[in-house]
Amino acid sequence: MRLTIEREYFLKALTNSGHAIAPKNPIPVLSSFKLDLNERGLEVTGSNSEITVRSFVPYSKNGKTIISNAVPGSILIEANILTNLIRGLGGTTINLDIIDNAIANISDGHTSIKLTNCARAEEYSDIDLEPNGIELELPAEDLIELVSQTAYAASTKEQRPVMTAINLRAQDGVLKATTTDSARLARKAINIDSDVRFSTNIPAKSMVDVSKMIEGCDKVQMFVSSNKALFLFDGNVVSARLIPGDYVVSESAIPYAFNYQLQVNSNELLEAMSRISILSMDRESVVKLSMSEENVEVSVKSDRNGSGNEPILTFQYEGEPLSISFNSRFVIEAIRVLKAEDVVICFQAERRPFVVKSPKDESAIELITPMRNY
């Protein structure tokens, strides 16, 4: 196996497949990339028990040569060393020459590297990357937004594995992503140009990895089967293990009618909450929002340190006066992922879950359970 490759494309492939390299994989061969140069181009595969990424670099793109001097073949090379070397080299093209299925000579014409602990590609695990199951094509930017507005609310606790997933449910031309850690729930819906129907639970971490890799792509093809979700984009393939179990979210738990509504500037509310929360720096930060048509104020009370309050100057509030307390981190994270200039918070009652959303876009909602008022 031998090739000359544009460093930038090679590094992108290594970085993408690197998402699947676990820091300490119990299976030694999985600390390596599998490099496979065939008639289509170069494929770089990385894998762990959660996710497998096969990145693809074509021989040429838009008439520009990316790979030349090619002699097909395949090899296993230690992933972190290879990525760091290719990142560190100064040249724009890399020569890679594999000798005796064991030694990789790497050079950019200035620095010369000989890696002596490579292994035969046959030693690599056999991984299923065949597309099967239900197929769905999405604009990459839709999938990125679906993930960014939901993944943060998935549970990070392993006790209930299914809650570490993003539940994806397709039905009636709509794809809904839902996450919850029991104290809050995030939901994003997008229209799809398909009448497929499925419900599947993909680890939130895997979806975040996918969303990073598809940045700048146009379309993503998804294949959902009973044991894996496959993502295809620009010749790359990502396979994510599914989390078994039912994802139970009662649709009736998501309120749609409200008695109180506050619209505020996102940054003003974020800054006020961040400042005020400094007082409770040692623990979950409970913030109280006190609202009337005349005044809106955020306040905090810490048994250990004292208390603080700050008025919100620019707001529109509709409803009777209301005070509601919550974990400020939940509201801060919800506002951040909405990326809207203003934010609307809709309340049912002091002790009932409330909804954070953008005033212009109802497709994403963040539902938060309040805490007891102090």
Next chain:
Amino acid sequence: MRLTIEREYFLKALTNSGHAIAPKNPIPVLSSFKLDLNERGLEVTGSNSEITVRSFVPYSKNGKTIISNAVPGSILIEANILTNLIRGLGGTTINLDIIDNAIANISDGHTSIKLTNCARAEEYSDIDLEPNGIELELPAEDLIELVSQTAYAASTKEQRPVMTAINLRAQDGVLKATTTDSARLARKAINIDSDVRFSTNIPAKSMVDVSKMIEGCDKVQMFVSSNKALFLFDGNVVSARLIPGDYVVSESAIPYAFNYQLQVNSNELLEAMSRISILSMDRESVVKLSMSEENVEVSVKSDRNGSGNEPILTFQYEGEPLSISFNSRFVIEAIRVLKAEDVVICFQAERRPFVVKSPKDESAIELITPMRNY
């Protein structure tokens, strides 16, 4: 106690005194700042067992009012909370009002904070900040350079406490700073306008703290006594505990005559060593420098990963061909602190310590013990 203070000056004082706040101090009162507003201005004191900082904010500076509405007094306030609050507030002036020696009301006119766990200043530890011993005045920038070119080579191991210090030795109008961790030695000498004579061991970490605080200052006054070193600048006082014990550096161990000399561009050598060292990422990175009048090359050999080499293109070398191996981190750190475009490396022989210095400035030298050639 009550005052209105420019936030920027207050925050600077808190940040400086914060250098002396240990994350978990066994003496509870030392997790607080002592604030003392007297006829001179505001003094903010922080302390731990290594270092005490008393920062000073005057009532006015260059005709500009910094503190107004002053009612003198003193109080203890939890250090991290206070610093984070003052950093987080949006206003340009801060009102601080102490009630009953226990409650601090803090406001910038928009956000209002009440800290309820303050304590009486009388509860604070009694700390000696009296200037005594030998006095020496230095330009702040000289002291900063003295520290930056030596502190990194001090030992970080606690087994031999004296080697975690910077040894400062004044004699014959010269102040020499020396650090060593046995494998390398850093030395910086500056001329002083004084005939004082002393030798003292100040923890390198304390000296780094001092060098950060004196940035932008003009002069620093030093007082060295048998148990502490005191630094005075712009009304601020820093007291550093000394490390007892003899700092043994044989002057004859520092070579001044050499048989080989290499001059190279600092960045080219740094980049080559950083790239090549990726191969030995798991352990101390031994790099070999092979020099002749025709070629200079850096190379590395790793039993685990393989080997690599890179030529240095721009160099001047004088001497017979020579190969020498060393811990690349030592040479990288030495080159970085010299901050010179080119660097000169002088060798005696393959197994003898070599010296890294700037071609234009002999006041700083970095002495490094080589390793066995592979």
